[in-house]
Amino acid sequence: xxxxxxxxxxxxxxxxxxxxxxxLQITRLDADLVVLPELFNTGYQFTSKEETLALAETxxxxxxxxxxxxxxxxxxxxxxxxxxxxxxxxxxxxAVLVGPHGFIGCYRxxxxxxHEKQWFEPGNVGLNVFDIGQARVGIMICFDxxxxxxxxxxxxxxxxxxxxxxxxxxxxxxxxMVTRCIENGVFxxxxxxxxxxxxxxxxLTFIGASQIIGTKGExxxxxxxxxxxxxxxxxxxxxxxxKQITPMNHLLNDRRLKFTIPVEERE
Ligand code: ACM
Numbered sequence: 316x317x318x319x320x321x322x323x324x325x326x327x328x329x330x331x332x333x334x335x336x337x338x339l340q341i342t343r344l345d346a347d348l349v350v351l352p353e354l355f356n357t358g359y360q361f362t363s364k365e366e367t368l369a370l371a372e373t374x375x376x377x378x379x380x381x382x383x384x385x386x387x388x389x390x391x392x393x394x395x396x397x398x399x400x401x402x403x404x405x406x407x408x409x410a411v412l413v414g415p416h417g418f419i420g421c422y423r424x425x426x427x428x429x430h431e432k433q434w435f436e437p438g439n440v441g442l443n444v445f446d447i448g449q450a451r452v453g454i455m456i457c458f459d460x461x462x463x464x465x466x467x468x469x470x471x472x473x474x475x476x477x478x479x480x481x482x483x484x485x486x487x488x489x490x491x492m493v494t495r496c497i498e499n500g501v502f503x504x505x506x507x508x509x510x511x512x513x514x515x516x517x518x519l520t521f522i523g524a525s526q527i528i529g530t531k532g533e534x535x536x537x538x539x540x541x542x543x544x545x546x547x548x549x550x551x552x553x554x555x556x557x558k559q560i561t562p563m564n565h566l567l568n569d570r571r572l573k574f575t576i577p578v579e580e581r582e
Contacts, residue, residue, distance in 0.1 A: 327358030353397035397480035
């Protein structure tokens with residue numbers, strides 16, 4: 316299965332330009348599954364709820380999701396892309412999954428990072444795994460990586476590949492995702508952005524380093540910190556179905572869930 320990512324540098328608010336640029340790059344790829352960054356169409360640094368609402372779109376009938384669906388049909392591939400979603404006057408930091416037969420699903424980011432808490436509601440549609448034929452894919456968005464239960468939950472639900480749109484600013488995630496893959500026996504594709512936005516007092520620089528990681532933590536490819544890149548690697552998603560660590564250790568069945576401590580019981 317040919318899987319990969321686009322690492323882009325969106326211009327804030329220039330949706331047509333950002334979407335057209337991403338579409339053009341995908342058109343040139345030979346791929347089965349491509350992951351795009353978080354908020355790939357709008358840019359990241361919103362400054363008010365009004366601005367967020369104005370740029371956010373409904374799913375699946377908004378213009379960005381429709382453009383993604385058309386391309387997925389034309390190229391016969393699956394796409395996971397981060398965008399600002401509007402629903403009943405509320406905004407979510409979401410990612411859509413589309414394929415050759417159209418819209419498949421949408422994930423709303425659970426763990427909002429920093430000022431995102433001012434513009435978005437936390438996700439309310441849970442974490443889902445989607446069977447796209449060649450693999451089962453789970454979706455999480457950027458800062459969700461900091462909460463290892465997200466990747467674990469997706470793995471327990473049967474994900475072979477974690478698709479991870481991101482707008483990373485802290486440096487830790489690329490290495491942490493290596494561990495997420497080892498401890499869950501899954502592949503992960505992190506699609507990050509590059510560039511700097513300074514739409515308030517604080518400039519945010521995005522770290523790039525998008526990557527494709529294997530079930531044993533192999534770094535099949537890690538991108539630069541400062542270039543737009545479109546990378547595809549060949550993987551065998553079935554490797555993620557083998558959760559045996561040694562002949563006597565299984566990474567899901569060996570868990571001792573009875574002894575994990577719910578947060579309310581902390582001393
Ligand atoms: C992030 O969650 N965009 C850091």
